[in-house]
Amino acid sequence: MRRTRREFLTSSLALTSAPSILKGQTRSDELRVAFIGVGNRGSFLLRQMLKVPGVRVVAVCDLDEERARKAAQLVADSGGSARVWTDYRRMLDEQKEIDAVVQAVYDWAHKDVNLTVLEMGKHLYAEKPLALTIEDCRMTVRAARQAKGIMQVGFQLRYDPNRNASMKFIHSGGIGRVLLCHGMRHGGDLPRDIPWYFDREKSGDILIDQGIHILDLFTWAIGKHPVRAMGSGGTNLFVNEPPGRTVMDNYSLILEYPDGQRVNFSHHYFDPPRFTGIKERVFGSEGAIDLAEAVWQPRTERQAQKLDVPNAGQDATYMALAAFVDCVRNQAKPLTDVEAAFIATAQAIMGTRAIYERRIVSWDEVVKEA
Numbered sequence: 407m408r409r410t411r412r413e414f415l416t417s418s419l420a421l422t423s424a425p426s427i428l429k430g431q432t433r434s435d436e437l438r439v440a441f442i443g444v445g446n447r448g449s450f451l452l453r454q455m456l457k458v459p460g461v462r463v464v465a466v467c468d469l470d471e472e473r474a475r476k477a478a479q480l481v482a483d484s485g486g487s488a489r490v491w492t493d494y495r496r497m498l499d500e501q502k503e504i505d506a507v508v509q510a511v512y513d514w515a516h517k518d519v520n521l522t523v524l525e526m527g528k529h530l531y532a533e534k535p536l537a538l539t540i541e542d543c544r545m546t547v548r549a550a551r552q553a554k555g556i557m558q559v560g561f562q563l564r565y566d567p568n569r570n571a572s573m574k575f576i577h578s579g580g581i582g583r584v585l586l587c588h589g590m591r592h593g594g595d596l597p598r599d600i601p602w603y604f605d606r607e608k609s610g611d612i613l614i615d616q617g618i619h620i621l622d623l624f625t626w627a628i629g630k631h632p633v634r635a636m637g638s639g640g641t642n643l644f645v646n647e648p649p650g651r652t653v654m655d656n657y658s659l660i661l662e663y664p665d666g667q668r669v670n671f672s673h674h675y676f677d678p679p680r681f682t683g684i685k686e687r688v689f690g691s692e693g694a695i696d697l698a699e700a701v702w703q704p705r706t707e708r709q710a711q712k713l714d715v716p717n718a719g720q721d722a723t724y725m726a727l728a729a730f731v732d733c734v735r736n737q738a739k740p741l742t743d744v745e746a747a748f749i750a751t752a753q754a755i756m757g758t759r760a761i762y763e764r765r766i767v768s769w770d771e772v773v774k775e776a
């Protein structure tokens with residue numbers, strides 16, 4: 407059934423919470439999972455997935471055979487056994503007993519891998535961003551809507567216990583009317599051992615690749631996608647460092663929302679110790695909340711309050727993977743489904759364009775183009 411644009415946007419911002427952790431699966435109903443891309447992120451996802459009850463990792467694939475072998479060793483160390491592949495298409499064709507795939511390949515390769523996995527009828531946990539262009543995002547949305555399997559995208563911060571509890575508080579009206587979100591992500595530079603991070607053609611640049619996580623949280627808090635973006639950014643310290651660098655090392659971004667709310671976000675890669683940190687603050691008519699800390703400060707009181715946090719201390723990625731497995735079993739819609747990922751990625755594309763082109767860029771302009 408074809409859905410209207412309004413239904414599409416409303417459903418993708420639905421106020422769902424993270425499912426509970428799975429317990430007591432038997433071997434016969436284990437979910438058989440394959441990994442594609444087991445570098446920095448993929449190997450972390452694998453370590454977390456090996457802790458999720460009811461899952462058997464049966465295959466690992468990486469273009470780099472050495473990495474795939476290391477990943478298979480992680481599976482063996484946990485008592486399992488995974489076949490090693492370097493060609494994901496062959497893996498999906500030849501190893502039939504795969505129910506679900508976790509994808510953590512380069513950003514520019516997301517679309518091709520995602521479309522293949524979805525067309526093969528597998529459930530898919532795919533790393534962010536959805537893709538690097540609106541056209542590729544749209545193709546992925548279409549493929550996911552038609553697919554037999556479910557698709558969840560790697561915005562794991564939504565499953566982080568503190569942020570999830572904060573968001574429930576906001577959505578239940580706890581902070582009153584949402585007025586404004588203020589965020590910062592200030593730290594040192596990107597890891598130099600992952601060269602593609604520094605190439606904007608391959609990563610989409612640091613807003614689409616990294617800032618996207620915090621912007622996704624703010625749009626989730628506000629409950630509507632932004633309507634325009636303005637910003638400024640560039641490379642002020644790490645000029646041509648590492649050689650050939652085309653990504654920024656800082657930017658500031660403002661997003662405006664239909665009911666007058668705004669997001670004010672800054673992202674730096676050259677902050678010295680004691681100036682670094684992440685802040686994700688949502689201001690409402692009754693006070694403000696720090697999402698990452700789950701601390702609520704009413705406007706008229708001096709004392710801040712720590713919220714009750716279910717699953718406190720659990721890792722966000724573990725929670726996201728456990729939720730994915732839960733959704734597969736219950737045929738439920740993931741909290742970070744393809745529609746939510748479309749909005750998160752489109753707003754990051756809009757923001758990046760506003761910075762590059764030094765002008766106000768509207769949502770309609772960006773989203774209509776494909």
Ligand SMILES: NC(=O)c1ccc[n+]([C@@H]2O[C@H](COP(=O)([O-])OP(=O)(O)OC[C@H]3O[C@@H](n4cnc5c(N)ncnc54)[C@H](O)[C@@H]3O)[C@@H](O)[C@H]2O)c1
Pocket residue numbers: 442443444445446447448467468469470473492493494510511512513515519533534535560561562600615
């Ligand atoms: N959600 C998060 O917090 C988070 C954090 C870091 C990275 N990521 C995302 O994870 C993805 C991977 O990033 P990374 O840091 O692990 O990079 P990486 O370069 O360390 O790893 C990517 C791996 O994918 C493999 N690969 C690429 N194309 C492949 C293909 N066609 N078939 C098989 N293997 C292939 C590469 O050989 C490499 O080992 C990116 O999309 C990135 O944006 C997400």
